[in-house]
Amino acid sequence: MKESRNRAGYEIISENASFGGRQLRCRHTSTALRCDMHFSVYLPPLAQAGASDGIRLPVVYWFSGLTCTDQNFVQKAGAQRVAAELGLILVAPDTSPRGDQVPDDNEGLWDLGKGAGFYVNATRDPWKSHYRMYDYVVDELPCLIHSAFPVDADAQSVCGHSMGGHGALTIALKNPDTYRSVSAFAPISAPSQCTWGQKAFRNYLGEDKSLWREHDAAALVTECRPWLPLLIDQGDADEFLQEQLKPELLLEACRKAGYPVTYNLRAGYDHSYFFIATFIEDHLRFHHSFLMPEANQ
Amino acid sequence: MKESRNRAGYEIISENASFGGRQLRCRHTSTALRCDMHFSVYLPPLAQAGASDGIRLPVVYWFSGLTCTDQNFVQKAGAQRVAAELGLILVAPDTSPRGDQVPDDNEGLWDLGKGAGFYVNATRDPWKSHYRMYDYVVDELPCLIHSAFPVDADAQSVCGHSMGGHGALTIALKNPDTYRSVSAFAPISAPSQCTWGQKAFRNYLGEDKSLWREHDAAALVTECRPWLPLLIDQGDADEFLQEQLKPELLLEACRKAGYPVTYNLRAGYDHSYFFIATFIEDHLRFHHSFLMPEANQ
Numbered sequence: 001m002k003e004s005r006n007r008a009g010y011e012i013i014s015e016n017a018s019f020g021g022r023q024l025r026c027r028h029t030s031t032a033l034r035c036d037m038h039f040s041v042y043l044p045p046l047a048q049a050g051a052s053d054g055i056r057l058p059v060v061y062w063f064s065g066l067t068c069t070d071q072n073f074v075q076k077a078g079a080q081r082v083a084a085e086l087g088l089i090l091v092a093p094d095t096s097p098r099g100d101q102v103p104d105d106n107e108g109l110w111d112l113g114k115g116a117g118f119y120v121n122a123t124r125d126p127w128k129s130h131y132r133m134y135d136y137v138v139d140e141l142p143c144l145i146h147s148a149f150p151v152d153a154d155a156q157s158v159c160g161h162s163m164g165g166h167g168a169l170t171i172a173l174k175n176p177d178t179y180r181s182v183s184a185f186a187p188i189s190a191p192s193q194c195t196w197g198q199k200a201f202r203n204y205l206g207e208d209k210s211l212w213r214e215h216d217a218a219a220l221v222t223e224c225r226p227w228l229p230l231l232i233d234q235g236d237a238d239e240f241l242q243e244q245l246k247p248e249l250l251l252e253a254c255r256k257a258g259y260p261v262t263y264n265l266r267a268g269y270d271h272s273y274f275f276i277a278t279f280i281e282d283h284l285r286f287h288h289s290f291l292m293p294e295a296n297q
Numbered sequence: 298m299k300e301s302r303n304r305a306g307y308e309i310i311s312e313n314a315s316f317g318g319r320q321l322r323c324r325h326t327s328t329a330l331r332c333d334m335h336f337s338v339y340l341p342p343l344a345q346a347g348a349s350d351g352i353r354l355p356v357v358y359w360f361s362g363l364t365c366t367d368q369n370f371v372q373k374a375g376a377q378r379v380a381a382e383l384g385l386i387l388v389a390p391d392t393s394p395r396g397d398q399v400p401d402d403n404e405g406l407w408d409l410g411k412g413a414g415f416y417v418n419a420t421r422d423p424w425k426s427h428y429r430m431y432d433y434v435v436d437e438l439p440c441l442i443h444s445a446f447p448v449d450a451d452a453q454s455v456c457g458h459s460m461g462g463h464g465a466l467t468i469a470l471k472n473p474d475t476y477r478s479v480s481a482f483a484p485i486s487a488p489s490q491c492t493w494g495q496k497a498f499r500n501y502l503g504e505d506k507s508l509w510r511e512h513d514a515a516a517l518v519t520e521c522r523p524w525l526p527l528l529i530d531q532g533d534a535d536e537f538l539q540e541q542l543k544p545e546l547l548l549e550a551c552r553k554a555g556y557p558v559t560y561n562l563r564a565g566y567d568h569s570y571f572f573i574a575t576f577i578e579d580h581l582r583f584h585h586s587f588l589m590p591e592a593n594q
Contacts, residue, residue, distance in 0.1 A: 016571040017534065017563075023571055078375035078574065237314065266314075274313040274320055277375065 008148040019084035020045035032135040033097040040070040042090040058155035058291035065162030076273035097130040119167030122204035157287040169217035173224040181290040183231035189250035190218035218253040235269025305445040316381035317342035329432040330394040337367040339387040355452035355588035356386040362459030373570035394427040416464030419501035454584040466514035470521040478587040480528035486547035487515035515550040532566025
């Protein structure tokens with residue numbers, strides 16, 4: 001651990017005032033991933049105002065998609081405005097382990113390796129030594145966040161986009177007692193049945209399809225209880241809709257399992273952050289209604 | 298002109314749905330700059346809804362700062378949300394001529410040459426053959442915009458950041474009948490008196506200080522009439538405040554000239570787009586109040 005790091009083991013590498021609060025970018029050494037990692041945290045004005053009163057605020061985790069870092073959401077989604085109003089802390093991790101010592105896709109493609117951790121713990125070489133994003137975002141990072149920021153550990157929700165939508169859905173479905181609600185923009189809804197997911201699972205997990213089921217939202221909804229409030233937005237002009245995202249498979253699985261889901265198909269919207277920016281307010285208000293139900297009565 | 302270009306001489310190279318409207322990125326060949334240029338246009342929902350009725354909407358031009366293209370504002374400011382609500386068209390040009398044939402700073406620095414056009418017409422070699430950003434943003438681009446989009450040519454305002462704040466201020470002050478209002482985030486307020494401005498003016502305009510005055514907001518306010526509504530936001534944690542931006546020189550010139558200005562010094566804010574995103578709503582509502590006064594009564 002570097003000397004400049006504080007007691008919780010992270011250092012703030014940039015800080016910007018934003019909507020009355022503070023947008024932080026931090027660096028730490030991850031035990032799960034065995035490398036240095038960046039993550040970003042937005043602290044709303046209430047986090048500062050309430051610091052002396054010991055107020056702890058609800059937190060929404062954001063999981064990004066293929067090729068992204070922690071920065072895409074921070075710079076493009078415009079979420080800070082809404083989080084400032086609602087008093088939500090936002091946490092955005094990176095999408096894979098990083099650094100020269102971390103194995104990457106030999107072919108230089110963007111759907112495997114760095115930027116494409118798929119939120120699983122890899123079990124196969126060469127990936128298993130670093131690619132443990134599931135443990136990182138479920139356990140290690142929240143533990144650090146709780147120790148370092150005024151977060152109410154009993155009030156967590158999770159949200160994500162594309163590969164990160166897959167991450168949000170599967171992690172919430174596997175840990176329904178850890179989160180109050182889950183939402184996704186254009187998630188990879190049935191990764192066992194699309195080429196992005198199959199490539200990732202084959203490399204990270206091997207050929208045993210029972211392991212794939214553990215990280216496939218369309219499979220997990222059939223057995224996950226208790227139900228979590230679940231919101232999905234999908235653009236109908238999304239270039240990946242038919243080949244990779246396949247929301248119809250998740251919706252059909254939800255229907256069969258009786259799992260309640262709110263699904264908004266948005267006319268004209270594509271896979272970009274312009275889509276996310278348009279509807280992020282809806283998602284944060286959705287989460288807020290479960291994170292602070294007393295404020296929404 | 299390429300065949301794929303339409304009658305107005307531009308082609309749409311990307312289009313994204315955003316807040317019910319459309320975010321376009323376009324390319325055309327500029328006569329003033331003698332090169333291909335990109336610009337971005339946001340069309341609010343009203344532009345589409347009103348197309349069949351011949352409705353024409355007010356327009357706000359955004360001028361960006363050093364190193365930026367037309368994309369920084371589009372991706373990071375979150376302005377589309379407010380423009381959608383208010384029914385404003387937003388236009389963001391690039392910050393300099395572009396292309397391999399365009400001269401650049403020999404030392405590879407970012408405060409001269411490409412990305413640093415300073416919104417003037419260069420009079421000296423090697424710059425004068427391409428660096429005519431003043432003509433481009435005052436005449437050529439608005440002419441194209443008026444022919445291509447449902448813009449009310451009598452309802453224009455202008456806004457910018459840093460070097461683009463300088464551009465917005467000087468261009469509005471020199472053309473007070475062309476714009477309804479002007480605003481700036483952290484503008485270079487007195488370029489003749491800071492190193493960024495002096496370097497640009499010396500290279501583009503030469504040593505004749507009377508030419509510099511024509512592009513210096515703190516000089517122009519002393520003679521510009523009629524007054525334009527003028528709003529400036531400045532962060533007090535801005536790393537360029539003292540050495541480059543020098544708002545105190547503009548404020549003092551306004552005071553001496555009796556030129557009314559609203560100046561907001563924002564505690565804790567820096568020079569980044571997080572600052573712009575926080576206050577862009579204020580600026581667009583300010584412009585809207587002069588662009589559509591009947592809607593604000």
